[in-house]
Amino acid sequence: MRRIIAEDTEWSLAIVPLLTELCIQNIIRNFQENPVLKQLPPEYQEKVLSHLPPDLPLAVTANLIEDEGYWRRCCVQRWPVCHVARHGGSWKRLFFERHLEGLLRRFIPGTTDPCTVLDLLPLCRDFVRSLRVDQLLPPVRLPPAPRTTGDQLDSGSEGDAEESRAYHYPLGPLVAGLSQLEELDLVYGVKDCGMNFEWNLFLFTYHDCHSLAATVKACHTLKIFRLTRSRVDDEKARILIRSLLDHPALEELDLSHNLIKDRGARGAAKLLSHSRLRVLNLANNQDEGGQALAHSLLTNTCLTTLHLGGNELSEPTATLLSQALAVNTTLTSINLSCNRIGPDGGKQLLEGVADNKTLLEFDLRLSDVTQESEYLIGQALHANREAAHQQALSPSHFVLPVTASGPGNSVA
Template identity: 45%
Template sequence: MRKNIYAEEPNWSLSLVPSLSDICLQWIVNNFEKKPIFEELLPVQQDFVQERLSTSLPLHVTVNLVPDGVYWKRCCKERWYLCDVSHYGDSWKRMFFERHMENIIENFIPDLTESKTVLDLVPLCKNYIKKLNISQLLPPIKEPQLEREEDEDGSDWSFENDVDEPQMNHFNFRILLDKLTRLEELHLVYRVKQCGMTFEWAMFEMTDRDCESLAFALKSCKTLKLFRLHQSHVEDKKCRVLVNYLMDHPSLRELDFSHNLIGDSGAREISKLLTRSKLQVLNMCNNRISGSGAKAIAHALSSNSTLLVLNLRLNHVMDEGGQAICKALLNNTTLSSLHLGGNDVTSVTACALSEVLTQSKTLRSINLSCNKLGEIGGKALAEAMSQNFTITECNIHLTDIGEEAASAIDKVVWANQSSERKRQAQRRKP
């Protein structure tokens, strides 16, 4: 007698039954924390596991076992809305650990968060962190001040009446930087985001103690190539401390102190750094450097053989500093980009720069925008540019040089750009 057997599920078929291999792999996924198995698997099996592993697994389990790939991409995508992996050398693993460390530092509250929170992460992430971009540094939580009360005799009192308020110090980088043995870039801003009604100016500047600890940490970080400290109310005293520790740094190539309060005294320290470092890029945009400070930088520039980019935009160098820098460029053979926009320079500086333009073979970009160069300055620049074959960028906006001079300069720049493109095309040919 023959019987037909029908499945309870009409859509059931043998193809729906998972293979024994998949069942075993799923067991590995479900028990990965207790019994991590990965390296013994075939590549296709590793892909299966990476696509299904929980992104909440402890980092000490996954960091050395799961390679860069799908798993770390999932970790990033689930945690952050914007994930541009091209900013991290196309490495999802690097993105995860850099941003994870950044978040810990940005939310670190001195005297409340334990240093162990940061230090425990270092052994896991130090091989993957090349850049840290810290956009916030929190100060300690201040104890509420007791309001003054009046005694019956009319006198007032409070527990804090005769005690100076302590400084608001931030995260201590001394505990971290020397341990990040592959760190190449450090970007810092001393500020508090979304401070709301608790706003205080002290939230937007580093203290003296912050400066000392940061300077010591920078010196100990031998791999650092780029250091940016901006919008943090850094003035001459703090600039001197930082620069003194950066003297003779073995790897520093780019220094950015833009949007601070550095004046001539700080500029003189920067000039010393130019003689005792291998800096290639110096950005001092939007500070308080006047002619005296610019002359000090110019003096160092005349004998410097490494600096490629100098940005002094939005300072007060005026013609005293502008002329000094131009004179220095007559002896300098490496600088390729100079930015003097918004510095109150006039035709005097333009005429001094015109001499440089007829001789320099290295200068590629100049920016004199937002200065009152006038027609005399414009004419001098136009005549000099007619003899120049290297300048491919020349910003002369808002300088009152006149349309005729501006047009002549633009034509030379376009011709130089065309020649440069042809040279690059020739180099690319086999």
């Protein structure tokens, strides 16, 4: 019997890699050119996925890899803080939503190629449900051309001409391709402009407004729409609100921190009777139309949360709101902080709250309401919360299982 003695005394068969391991390593090395995965047995798929580099092209991985562990590694490599709970608990959804949001934040109209965004659609359309874009950049501002003697504008003003050139990225084609989109949260402005501040960086133009109105109207899956800190005035608010009348899915509208006044607030009041809104936030505007909103609550049966803080609302609004609270059975939270309700307005609100059994939160801080009225309103709300808690614990709120029964049998 012949024996082969290795020249390396430390060599043994134990250190020879298995053929399957060599195949897996080869698949990983060549995955970008030849993405073999679903053809493998499950245990080998797991090994391949655990060693794939997280920077592979999305064109290769997006529609092929569902493994949450792989997408978690992709997210952690790119962003130091990842709140997966904000993205439905899905790491893959988190990756594509934040990746798309980043492209939109950096997009410069007239400079960035639109294909950088639209080419992502076939890869992310099934995973993006929410877009939160806290910065939308305007086009690069070019120096004005020198004017010759006698040049005059035929119509409009220089400001109008400047606004027409300052529109932002049109979201229509993108949103139309996101069949699962439920939340759209936008800010038309530059987040970190530093010492280069110009009002032109925070200009939500009429072109932007009409484009966005058409976009949200056509997005029938949209449940939450927020447009904040974008200098939205009365006319632009009304354009947006008209597009939302009778929207089939919208539940929350946030136009806080804008420039909405009386006419815009009246438009929002009309929306309450032509929508399924549960949450309306108009905080920190220049809203003098609180009476119209309060009057709409007399008949509204959907809204649960209303935020009108910081709008210089006064006693007449409190009077109508008191009447609405006496009959409304859906509102659970109201915020009237930082207004000018006054002592008499506080007393009237107390009368309305005394007849209301569903309101659970009422913020009246810094609204010139007396401490006595605020205390008594707080006591009424506490009683409502206790009653709601007891009702939630009552046996009538528990559904008994129903079993099938044949002829002659009864269900207890």
